[in-house]
Amino acid sequence: MRAAFALAALALLAACSSAGGVAPAVSSVSPGFAARHSVVGTYIKHVVIVVQENRSFDNFFSGFPGADGATSGLTHTGKRVPLHLIGFSGPNLDHTWKSALTDWNHGKMNGFDVGEQQGSPSRPLAYARISRKAIAPYWEMAREYVLADRMFPTMFGGSFTAHIDLIAGTTDLTRKLALVDYPNGLPWGCDAPPGTTTSVVDHAREVANTFGPFPCFSQFDTIAQRLDEAKVSWRYYSPSLNAVGPGGGGDLWSAFDAIDYVRNGSDWSNVVSPQTRVLRDATAGKLPAVTWVIPDYLDSDHPGISSNTGPSWVAGVVNAIGRSPDWKSTAIVVLWDDWGGWYDHVPPPQLDFVGLGIRVPCIILSPYAKAHYVSHTRYEFGSILKFIEEAFSLAPIGAPALGYTDTRANSLADALDFGQRPRAFKPIPAPYSPTYFLTRKPSLQPPDSE
Numbered sequence: 001m002r003a004a005f006a007l008a009a010l011a012l013l014a015a016c017s018s019a020g021g022v023a024p025a026v027s028s029v030s031p032g033f034a035a036r037h038s039v040v041g042t043y044i045k046h047v048v049i050v051v052q053e054n055r056s057f058d059n060f061f062s063g064f065p066g067a068d069g070a071t072s073g074l075t076h077t078g079k080r081v082p083l084h085l086i087g088f089s090g091p092n093l094d095h096t097w098k099s100a101l102t103d104w105n106h107g108k109m110n111g112f113d114v115g116e117q118q119g120s121p122s123r124p125l126a127y128a129r130i131s132r133k134a135i136a137p138y139w140e141m142a143r144e145y146v147l148a149d150r151m152f153p154t155m156f157g158g159s160f161t162a163h164i165d166l167i168a169g170t171t172d173l174t175r176k177l178a179l180v181d182y183p184n185g186l187p188w189g190c191d192a193p194p195g196t197t198t199s200v201v202d203h204a205r206e207v208a209n210t211f212g213p214f215p216c217f218s219q220f221d222t223i224a225q226r227l228d229e230a231k232v233s234w235r236y237y238s239p240s241l242n243a244v245g246p247g248g249g250g251d252l253w254s255a256f257d258a259i260d261y262v263r264n265g266s267d268w269s270n271v272v273s274p275q276t277r278v279l280r281d282a283t284a285g286k287l288p289a290v291t292w293v294i295p296d297y298l299d300s301d302h303p304g305i306s307s308n309t310g311p312s313w314v315a316g317v318v319n320a321i322g323r324s325p326d327w328k329s330t331a332i333v334v335l336w337d338d339w340g341g342w343y344d345h346v347p348p349p350q351l352d353f354v355g356l357g358i359r360v361p362c363i364i365l366s367p368y369a370k371a372h373y374v375s376h377t378r379y380e381f382g383s384i385l386k387f388i389e390e391a392f393s394l395a396p397i398g399a400p401a402l403g404y405t406d407t408r409a410n411s412l413a414d415a416l417d418f419g420q421r422p423r424a425f426k427p428i429p430a431p432y433s434p435t436y437f438l439t440r441k442p443s444l445q446p447p448d449s450e
Contacts, residue, residue: 053448054339088307138363168404225261227289239443319434
């Protein structure tokens with residue numbers, strides 16, 4: 001079976017390569033889409049996506065008032081156990097494709113205590129929630145603005161594919177084959193060592209490890225093409241994986257490093273480091289129209305690193321924007337790239353052969369965000385891309401039949417109320433100041449390597 005799949009995978013990839021990829025022609029903009037833009041684009045001129053690492057909704061927002069956050073969970077034996085309290089020193093759990101399918105268990109959401117994540121029968125490792133005090137800035141943002149309790153990654157699995165989905169809304173290499181898990185070499189992208197390969201999954205959810213192509217992709221488009229076509233500015237603030245001088249350079253941990261169009265073209269100048277530049281640019285009102293912000297490893301909320309600085313890092317970015325001239329026309333999306341192996345009780349809808357994946361937290365902040373609001377609308381990573389398209393009159397990235405998810409996704413626009421008076425920004429209290437992040441030496445480690 002595995003050999004047959006591997007041969008089929010290679011054949012499909014060869015066909016894709018010889019055909020020059022599967023990126024579609026730009027779709028036309030529907031009247032309904034234009035109508036939504038007439039509202040969103042009138043008020044929103046800046047969209048900022050702040051990405052953190054490896055947390056499920058229940059792990060961070062268990063017990064949040066009005067939200068669907070469980071305080072206990074089911075094990076594979078049918079036993080219900082309380083979510084025990086942990087801090088940021090909690091374990092780094094497996095969060096590969098295989099682990100996600102095990103946790104999901106065909107929608108039963110009871111496999112989180114199986115395999116590497118067992119722990120003790122009365123205290124399974126994955127059945128945990130983090131101390132509210134440890135993540136107080138996030139809870140303050142959620143209480144003041146919009147907490148979305150139905151945000152699902154585009155696919156099962158970890159950070160590599162999740163970050164690509166945040167810029168492309170797909171990891172499909174062909175109609176029947178998608179990227180899965182992560183490359184077998186760092187950095188993840190066109191700068192990977194020669195001979196680096198990826199893994200792929202087919203429509204039957206069979207995985208072929210290391211049978212995928214070198215991680216420098218032209219098989220699908222990203223939002224970068226649409227932004228460039230419309231001359232809409234964008235920037236990706238990225239941590240470095242090695243020492244860089246004042247002018248930048250070096251290997252950067254960026255999803256766009258895996259996109260040939262960007263990495264080997266003029267757009268690579270839009271990927272900047274260190275990521276702390278966002279604090280100064282935001283303060284000065286110099287953010288582009290669309291911004292992604294990726295943390296240093298130490299500030300990523302990644303389990304197992306015993307660092308509690310992630311919430312303060314995000315608060316620093318939010319406060320810099322909130323105090324800037326751009327606040328009045330900005331929407332900020334704070335989310336976590338994957339579930340990190342932590343328990344979550346909500347079964348993700350299965351919309352195609354790759355997902356949706358296991359639920360993650362999402363906070364939406366804007367002067368037009370509904371106040372003290374919990375959104376139960378089903379979102380996916382394509383929802384962010386759709387919102388960007390609405391704000392800047394962009395055509396969809398590609399056709400749904402080719403795996404692109406931005407058209408099918410619900411827009412984040414329903415978390416905003418453009419009829420309300422724009423809200424003045426109130427700074428988010430945090431234990432670490434922006435100066436801490438601007439003066440601390442970078443870790444030079446990837447936010448995630450799984």
